[in-house]
Amino acid sequence: xxxxxxxxxxxxxxxxxxxxxxAAAVVAxxxxxxxxxxxxxxxxxxxxxxxxxTCPQLATARTQQTKRRQELEGLMAKAERDAGGQIxxxxxxxxxxxATLGRLQLIAASWRDRNCEIEMANSPR
Numbered sequence: 001x002x003x004x005x006x007x008x009x010x011x012x013x014x015x016x017x018x019x020x021x022x023a024a025a026v027v028a029x030x031x032x033x034x035x036x037x038x039x040x041x042x043x044x045x046x047x048x049x050x051x052x053x054t055c056p057q058l059a060t061a062r063t064q065q066t067k068r069r070q071e072l073e074g075l076m077a078k079a080e081r082d083a084g085g086q087i088x089x090x091x092x093x094x095x096x097x098x099a100t101l102g103r104l105q106l107i108a109a110s111w112r113d114r115n116c117e118i119e120m121a122n123s124p125r
Contacts, residue, residue, distance in 0.1 A: 042102040042105055042106065043102070044095070044098060044099040044102050045099055045102040045103050045106055047106065049103070049106060050106050050107055050110040051110070053110060055111070055114055055116035055119045055120055055123075056120075058107055058110055058111050058114070058116055059116070059120065061103075061107050062104065062107045062108075062111070065100055065103045065104050065107060066104065068100050069097070069100045069101065069104065072093050072096060072097045072100060073097070075089075075092075075093055076089045076093045076094075076097065079092065079093070
């Protein structure tokens with residue numbers, strides 16, 4: 001009787017340990033996937049969006065996305081003034097804000113890759 005009870009206790013502990021190890025592995029894998037890119041919102045935007053943009057097009061896109069980011073920041077700040085506004089702000093604007101930040105990062109990366117600073121400085125005005 002004592003041996004059977006011991007086997008049940010040990011078996012239960014081993015089962016629990018295996019479940020914890022499996023859960024830790026899943027969490028570690030998920031954490032690894034989330035840290036693939038440092039920027040929030042980059043996962044929300046197609047990386048090839050600005051692949052074929054010229055430097056003037058990138059400049060226009062950067063201006064538009066910067067205005068959109070400022071607009072969303074203002075809307076979020078306005079919403080957060082009210083009671084429960086932080087929750088409403090997160091629901092209404094956070095996803096769009098993160099996507100806008102992602103777009104701005106992709107635009108900046110394309111800008112650097114194409115040396116647009118030099119090209120725009122050398123272009124006739």
